[in-house]
Amino acid sequence: MKNSMVIFSGNANRPLAQRVCDYLHLPVGAAEIGRFPDGEIDCKVLEDVRGADVYVMQPTCPPVDRHLMELLILIDCLRRASAERITAVVPYFGYARQDRKAEGRVPITAKLVANLITAAGASRALAVDLHAAQIQGFFDIPTDHLFAAPVLIEYFRSLELTEVVVVSPDVGGIKMARAYAKRLAAGLAICDKRRSSPSETEVMHVIGDVNGKNVVLVDDMISTGTTIVEAARACRSHGAKDIYLCATHPVLAGSAAEKIRKAQIKETIVSDTIPVEGKDPGPLRVLSIANLLGEAIRRIHRSESVSSLFV
Numbered sequence: 362m363k364n365s366m367v368i369f370s371g372n373a374n375r376p377l378a379q380r381v382c383d384y385l386h387l388p389v390g391a392a393e394i395g396r397f398p399d400g401e402i403d404c405k406v407l408e409d410v411r412g413a414d415v416y417v418m419q420p421t422c423p424p425v426d427r428h429l430m431e432l433l434i435l436i437d438c439l440r441r442a443s444a445e446r447i448t449a450v451v452p453y454f455g456y457a458r459q460d461r462k463a464e465g466r467v468p469i470t471a472k473l474v475a476n477l478i479t480a481a482g483a484s485r486a487l488a489v490d491l492h493a494a495q496i497q498g499f500f501d502i503p504t505d506h507l508f509a510a511p512v513l514i515e516y517f518r519s520l521e522l523t524e525v526v527v528v529s530p531d532v533g534g535i536k537m538a539r540a541y542a543k544r545l546a547a548g549l550a551i552c553d554k555r556r557s558s559p560s561e562t563e564v565m566h567v568i569g570d571v572n573g574k575n576v577v578l579v580d581d582m583i584s585t586g587t588t589i590v591e592a593a594r595a596c597r598s599h600g601a602k603d604i605y606l607c608a609t610h611p612v613l614a615g616s617a618a619e620k621i622r623k624a625q626i627k628e629t630i631v632s633d634t635i636p637v638e639g640k641d642p643g644p645l646r647v648l649s650i651a652n653l654l655g656e657a658i659r660r661i662h663r664s665e666s667v668s669s670l671f672v
Contacts, residue, residue, distance in 0.1 A: 366662045367410055369439070371419035371431040377452065377633050378418040380651030385659060390415070392438075394431055402427075404434045411443040414662050417483075418654075421455035421474070422635040423614065429455065429474065433481040440482030448485040448661060449478050450654065452634035453582075453610045457492035460499075475499040487657060489634055489650065490581045490609040505667055507657055509609040509632045509650050510537075514544050516630060516648055517577060517607075524602070526550050526574040528567075530592035538579050541607075548574065552592040572600035582610035583631070586617030586642075590624045603627040611637045611647075618642040 369390035370378030382389050391407035417439065419432040432449065439447050456470040471493070478486060479502050486504040491497060497506045517525075525547035529538035531554050542549040550569025576596045578589055583606065593604050604626055611631035621629060621642035628644040631637065637647060653670060660667045 365413045366416070366658075367408070367413050367444075368416045368418060368658070369406070369435060371417070371428060371435055373420050373422055373428040373431070374418070374452070374634070374636055376636070377420075377649070377651060377654075380633075380649055381418065381655045381658065384652050384655035392435065394435065402430055402434050404431075404438045406435075406438055406442050410439055412445045414446050414448075415439050415444040416448045416450050416487075416658055418450040418452070420451060420453035420634055422453050422610075422612065425455040429477075433477055436478070436481040436483050446484045447482055448487055448658075449483040450487045450658065451478075452489045452650070452654065453612075454488045454491055454496065457496055460493040460496055471496045472499040475501075485661065487654075487661070489632075489654070492581055505657060505661065507650075507653060507667075507670055509634070509648075509653070510540060510544070511670075512632060512648050512650050512653060513607055513609070513630060514541060516646065517545055517605075522575045524574045525577060526569065526571050526601075527577045527579055528552060528569070528571065528592065528596060530554070530578055530580055530589045534580055537581065541577065541579050545577070547577070550576075550596075552595055554588065554591065567595050567599045571596045573602055576601045576604045578604065578606050580608045582612050583608045583617060583621075583629075584612040584614050586613065586620040590620045593624050593626060597625070605630060607631075610634050611640070613637065613640045613642060 367390045368382055369392050393405045395403045397403050417435050421429045456474045460471040486500050489507045497504050527538045527542040527547050528550045529535050530552050550571050553566040606626055606629040609632050618640045629642050630646045632650045633647050657667050657670055
């Protein structure tokens with residue numbers, strides 16, 4: 362393999378790709394990704410990648426189908442251009458909610474997308490805060506799973522809050538909330554919810570003491586906002602002081618931003634895995650994970666361990 366490392370980006374989040382390249386002191390790879398008159402994706406790589414170690418950065422955020430196809434077509438283009446190794450860098454992995462057969466006659470879309478990325482020609486994959494940890498095992502290629510927690514936790518430490526309780530908005534997020542609570546030396550609480558439809562939830566109980574506390578509600582993503590906003594209301598009804606929302610992926614689909622604005626949240630803290638331009642959830646802090654991704658890419662390129670970044 363050439364000693365060259367080249368980073369390409371789809372159209373989903375070019376600013377993040379630029380920040381990663383700035384960290385690595387590299388230019389973004391030259392490529393054109395446009396559209397044919399009928400709407401099909403047109404892709405062309407404008408530089409020599411023969412024998413190179415190539416990284417394709419593309420979160421599969423909304424519009425998911427378009428960005429997923431861009432990722433697959435760009436990988437295929439690079440494979441046919443004789444790149445030695447292609448790593449799919451997917452900061453936000455879409456189609457992750459269906460990671461098992463929860464009922465009869467439903468797909469496992471997370472596995473399907475993993476298969477598509479592999480079939481397109483990726484040699485490795487790199488993702489951030491997968492919706493379910495087992496998705497890492499759905500790939501038949503080496504896959505590194507990073508967490509944005511170090512970046513987000515450092516921000517909360519800088520606030521120097523007292524009487525902090527980290528709250529999981531549902532039972533499934535207990536492991537993540539516990540990790541935040543441990544590193545912030547904070548208490549831990551859990552919201553018990555009942556899902557009434559795919560987009561609607563109802564919080565039944567708050568397990569733990571949030572009375573008079575500063576609450577940090579932690580989740581991997583904010584999609585429709587229903588779960589985390591209902592959890593915030595439940596915490597407030599139990600006497601919580603200031604409430605902060607913290608999530609890696611700001612999907613903010615539909616009326617999510619409006620729901621958060623109405624929930625009287627002190628601040629919403631997210632990472633830049635997904636662009637948030639045009640969305641106004643109220644007080645918002647976007648923290649960049651570019652250095653984390655850049656360091657992971659550097660270590661993968663040098664065949665060094667990335668285990669220390671998995672915390």
